[in-house]
Amino acid sequence: MAAARTQSPLWGQIALLIVIIAVCVFPFYWMVTTSLKTHVVALEAPPVWIFEPTLANYREALFEDGVLRTLINSLVIAICTTGLALVLGVPAAFALARFEFRGKKDLWFWFITNRMVSPIVLALPFFLIARNLGLLDKHVTLILIYLTFNLPIVIWIVTDQFRGIPYDLDEAARLEGASQFRIMRSICLPLAMPGVAVSAIFSFIFSWNELMFGLILTRTDAKTAPAMAVSFMEGYNLPYGKIMATSTLIVIPVLIFALLASKQLVRGLTMGAVK
Amino acid sequence: MRGKVSRRTIFAFIGPAVIGLAMVGIAPLLYALWTSLHFFNLTKLKKVKFIGFENYWTVLTDEVFWQAMGRTMFLLGTALPLQLALGLGIALVLHQPGLTLIKTLARLSLVLPMATTYAVVGLLGQVMFNQKFGVVNQLMGGANINWIGDPENAFVMIVFWDVWQWTPFVALVLLAGLTMVPGEIEEAARLETTSKWTVLRYVQLPFLIPGLVAVLILRTADTLKLFDMVFTLTRGGPGSSTEFISLMIQRVGFRGFDQGLASAQAIILLIITIILAQIYIRVFYKEVN
Structure with missing residues (x-):
């Protein structure tokens, strides 16, 4: 079947694909190699491609500048907010998939709108509220505010997953006398696990990547890793090696997660408009 | 038949998410709405006062x-x-x-x-x-x-x-x-x-x-x-x-x-x-x- 098609020459195609891969990957190559350069090597002009690698930037950034603590902060915040989004979102998704009630459409609209609202809209009032309540620089503040984008995405993906589970299963269980909660927990949830896992990965990636709220709502104790990386940018003699080492540490976990969820990435980013 | 459940059950499932999202997603917006109708400068917090739609007028022009x-x-x-x-x-x-x-x-x-x-x-x-x-x-x-x-x-x-x-x-x-x-x-x-x-x-x-x-x-x-x-x-x-x-x-x-x-x-x-x-x-x- 395929042989009948007219194709562009094979070599041209291969070359194109290699260019695509190179353009996508090169910035990461440059990030990692820069992170392995000493300060002197990193500031050579024009930049050098072959040099003796060192892990000094990682050691200094992690243990002397406190990047390790900000990474732990980011991890704690991302895990907690994801957990909370799942606890709140999964039952809501079940209700949206299985129950009929008034206002369902409006609820949907509201969830999707949250995906599109600029975080700066919420950052202004959140800053004032957090300041009045003494919640600046606290982990819990970020854990809660990240729900504004995590909860919609969890609800959306898991609702979709629940919808795909045949209703007959529920019916059978109900005839046996199982409560709705029991049906969700013991019958639907195990079958919906792939969707739950993907939504958890999304929620983790978005929270881990977030900068603006971290920048505005934390100072030292709850400072997140992206906010830390940005704070290296102040002053004139920029420590490029350390900045790239920190960037590498930030980016590696998200890239791994993104590759794990790569099949669902487009679906998740479009909230299901594209399958 | 399908989907007929009591209001209480529906609320038990969907209530926590709605309340949670309202707390972080709507309450701040209401506060922003309030702020936007006031003269509200972080360095002059003593002088906060209601000015109606003046801020909106300023923005639009x-x-x-x-x-x-x-x-x-x-x-x-x-x-x-x-x-x-x-x-x-x-x-x-x-x-x-x-x-x-x-x-x-x-x-x-x-x-x-x-x-x-x-x-x-x-x-x-x-x-x-x-x-x-x-x-x-x-x-x-x-x-x-x-x-x-x-x-x-x-x-x-x-x-x-x-x-x-x-x-x-x-x-x-x-x-x-x-x-x-x-x-x-x-x-x-x-x-x-x-x-x-x-x-x-x-x-x-x-x-x-x-x-x-x-x-x-x-x-x-x-x-x-x-x-x-x-x-x-x-x-x-x-x-x-x-x-x-x-x-x-x-x-x-x-x-x-x-x-x-x-x-x-x-x-x-x-x-x-x-x-x-x-x-x-x-x-x-x-x-x-």
Whole structure:
């Protein structure tokens, strides 16, 4: 079947694909190699491609500048907010998939709108509220505010997953006398696990990547890793090696997660408009 | 029969999520609405007073606000066509049969830019586009271009990174569309004509439309949201050459301390976003009753 098609020459195609891969990957190559350069090597002009690698930037950034603590902060915040989004979102998704009630459409609209609202809209009032309540620089503040984008995405993906589970299963269980909660927990949830896992990965990636709220709502104790990386940018003699080492540490976990969820990435980013 | 449950059960399932999201998503908005109707400067908190719609009037007649809006739209107008053209090209290449291994590799590589922390993209920009020790000038044959310090070049640099990060998204969305075309129809069309353009225009395009609309709306929303990458890379400068709407609101609220005015700007941005979201829903979620 395929042989009948007219194709562009094979070599041209291969070359194109290699260019695509190179353009996508090169910035990461440059990030990692820069992170392995000493300060002197990193500031050579024009930049050098072959040099003796060192892990000094990682050691200094992690243990002397406190990047390790900000990474732990980011991890704690991302895990907690994801957990909370799942606890709140999964039952809501079940209700949206299985129950009929008034206002369902409006609820949907509201969830999707949250995906599109600029975080700066919420950052202004959140800053004032957090300041009045003494919640600046606290982990819990970020854990809660990240729900504004995590909860919609969890609800959306898991609702979709629940919808795909045949209703007959529920019916059978109900005839046996199982409560709705029991049906969700013991019958639907195990079958919906792939969707739950993907939504958890999304929620983790978005929270881990977030900068603006971290920048505005934390100072030292709850400072997140992206906010830390940005704070290296102040002053004139920029420590490029350390900045790239920190960037590498930030980016590696998200890239791994993104590759794990790569099949669902487009679906998740479009909230299901594209399958 | 289906879906008949008591109100209490419904509330038990969906209540916590609604209350949670209302607390973090609606309560702050109401507070912003309140702030936007007041003179509210962080450095003059004793002088907070109700001034009605004055802040809104200021915003609507403020050149700086509309310039930032225009700049944001200009960024969208520059980056999106590039993303669409490159994305379509990539999708068509990946859609051709054969070369499975390298195509899988390419698809995985495309995932990387999309997932990259925005702030890290900005930092990468700082390092790679540095005038003296940046690799970009080196790869351009030892050019001596001041990327970050020149208003026009800085804008070009932002476009570059936006295209780098989001072309893969467009490509994968369009590729998903291409795989929806039934094999027999595509085969039949290819027997009829040797023109790839004809096949694209009359056979494949109808399947690409939903993806294209999704890209259009989401890229618009994301450009209105754009903050992290630009903030790390240029802070909106030099001058105001890369000060897009979200950056401008942040500057007014947190560096100019005028929370009242910034809130009014934010509310106007929110209204624009809600209209956009309405359109998105109308187009994509018709089946939700």
